[in-house]
Amino acid sequence: MSLAAVLLAAFTMSDLAAQPAADPIRYTLRFPAPHTHYVEVEAAVPTGKRSQVELMMAVWTPGSYLVREYERHVEGLAATGDGGRALAVSKPVKNRWRIETGGAATVTVRYRVYGREMTVRNNWIEKGFAMLNGAPTFLTLGDGAVHAHEVTIEPAAGWKASATPLMPVAGRPHTYRADDFDTLVDSPIVVGNPVTRTFTVDGKNHTLVLEGDPSLFDADRAAADVQKIVEAGRAVMGRLDYPHYFFLNMVTESGGGLEHKNAFLTMSSRFTTRTRRAYIDWLNLVGHEYFHNWNIKRLRPIELGPFNYEAENYTRGLWVGEGFTDYYGALLVKRAGLSTAAEYLDELSGSIERVQTRPGRGVQPVDMASFDTWIKQYRPDENSTNTSIDYYDKGATIAFLLDAKIRKASNGARTLDHAMRLAYERFAGAKGYTPDQFRATMSETAGIDLSAWFADAISSTKELDYTEALDFYGLRFATVDPATARATMGASTRSDNGRLVVSVVRRGTPAHDAGLNVDDEILAIDDIRVRADGLVARMDQYKPGDTVRVLVARRDRLTTLDVRLAPEPGRPWRLSVRPDQTPEQKTRMDAWLSR
Numbered sequence: 001m002s003l004a005a006v007l008l009a010a011f012t013m014s015d016l017a018a019q020p021a022a023d024p025i026r027y028t029l030r031f032p033a034p035h036t037h038y039v040e041v042e043a044a045v046p047t048g049k050r051s052q053v054e055l056m057m058a059v060w061t062p063g064s065y066l067v068r069e070y071e072r073h074v075e076g077l078a079a080t081g082d083g084g085r086a087l088a089v090s091k092p093v094k095n096r097w098r099i100e101t102g103g104a105a106t107v108t109v110r111y112r113v114y115g116r117e118m119t120v121r122n123n124w125i126e127k128g129f130a131m132l133n134g135a136p137t138f139l140t141l142g143d144g145a146v147h148a149h150e151v152t153i154e155p156a157a158g159w160k161a162s163a164t165p166l167m168p169v170a171g172r173p174h175t176y177r178a179d180d181f182d183t184l185v186d187s188p189i190v191v192g193n194p195v196t197r198t199f200t201v202d203g204k205n206h207t208l209v210l211e212g213d214p215s216l217f218d219a220d221r222a223a224a225d226v227q228k229i230v231e232a233g234r235a236v237m238g239r240l241d242y243p244h245y246f247f248l249n250m251v252t253e254s255g256g257g258l259e260h261k262n263a264f265l266t267m268s269s270r271f272t273t274r275t276r277r278a279y280i281d282w283l284n285l286v287g288h289e290y291f292h293n294w295n296i297k298r299l300r301p302i303e304l305g306p307f308n309y310e311a312e313n314y315t316r317g318l319w320v321g322e323g324f325t326d327y328y329g330a331l332l333v334k335r336a337g338l339s340t341a342a343e344y345l346d347e348l349s350g351s352i353e354r355v356q357t358r359p360g361r362g363v364q365p366v367d368m369a370s371f372d373t374w375i376k377q378y379r380p381d382e383n384s385t386n387t388s389i390d391y392y393d394k395g396a397t398i399a400f401l402l403d404a405k406i407r408k409a410s411n412g413a414r415t416l417d418h419a420m421r422l423a424y425e426r427f428a429g430a431k432g433y434t435p436d437q438f439r440a441t442m443s444e445t446a447g448i449d450l451s452a453w454f455a456d457a458i459s460s461t462k463e464l465d466y467t468e469a470l471d472f473y474g475l476r477f478a479t480v481d482p483a484t485a486r487a488t489m490g491a492s493t494r495s496d497n498g499r500l501v502v503s504v505v506r507r508g509t510p511a512h513d514a515g516l517n518v519d520d521e522i523l524a525i526d527d528i529r530v531r532a533d534g535l536v537a538r539m540d541q542y543k544p545g546d547t548v549r550v551l552v553a554r555r556d557r558l559t560t561l562d563v564r565l566a567p568e569p570g571r572p573w574r575l576s577v578r579p580d581q582t583p584e585q586k587t588r589m590d591a592w593l594s595r
């Protein structure tokens, strides 16, 4: 962040003591032709009688760390002043519009936004409904001051309801208020005819909102189970700090989730509640996004607020913000009684397996994976697995190891739950924590100095040691017998119109050593044609240690490579309960997996 950006960020810091003095920016959202995927935005912008004002659109949205250039979907921006007089508008930079006010106290700005990206960080508008996010929708005054924002939605014909964590304005249907831009950006809006269910925990309303095609989605069952996840989360963190929480789930055959302070936005299939596997996956996603209301939205790395909406905001803390959230997401589902111990261990094993089979774990420390998320995590390519580590997976794995460490060091008296609550009491709200403060809080809860362990786990590429955690709970990893292992080249492939094409070449595999390249088309092995679906069966003709001649087409030129096959690694990172788990170990595991 540049010095100017730091100053700007300091000025945009919002707290309750600095209530906005001026009139709010008043937006009206209209959908005259929703089937064309546009929202028409009208904004009445108070100018403070300045001769010029600049309006700014965010280029990214918090929680999704990539500059997405939302301003590219803005079109037809025009401004009028007193008496409807047209005002001059210019663009000094890609995401700002400068308006000559002519001395008007309020200028009216109109523009249209195209929305047809079914992801949790953008907009979607169609005949039946609209899903809007703040960052890609609202221009705001770019003067660095705190401004209130008021939003009135005029639903399209046939749309009856709007749902958003924005504060409703009493007596004015579909009208909401945000005291600052952060709140506006942090509050998705769903308009249409959603199916809703509301339940209460701790006297607070929680509303499940299903939009898209929820006709096959079991809303009653989902709401009852989401309530159990809320209760399990409350048992971990001890308090609910939002006024009203909205679980906004778009039933649109898409995926993903994004956290907000008083809501989350997720996407799912219409068949979600129909199979146990899909449903547990969705509940795990709910657990993750919901746990964010504490971890990252209120308890956050110091760098993640106030945000600079016009540039990258760097933090080394996403191994906590995302990784620990991932750990708790599935754990809440287990503690809520919605998944079995085996299902939970399978989920956790997935994180561990992805860490331990990713060559990039030896290249990139997890704190740097967080720092470089803007150029790596959100921009993966065919070599990412070799050069980077995923802070979700490694962060969740570190949380698992840390939880066991705290439990062991305190003889079961304290857990990661206690540590997270202590961190929350100290650093939640406007403060944020530094990496040292967070680690020191963990050590303090454990009652032992964990700084050397953290330095290795977080800031180095040393291998993680699972021995202590496995011994503590009586768990083991799967054993793989090398004598029965199948032979493999170690490259991932895809079928491309019936062609067998290499998609990923992992470091240290026979394919890597032999010089097989991504996008090579594998034509034949030992002079016999291999079809796109025939590689596995062909490999079964060989043993590990055999050398095969692989004929590939590389940019249509035929090339032959000798590849010495290795044993397939199997899946040695799957956790299971040891057959000789002691009663003491079982007690510890039950304490870990139960409320």
Ligand SMILES: [Zn+2]
Pocket: 259, 288, 289, 292, 321, 322, 325
């Ligand atoms: Zn997350």
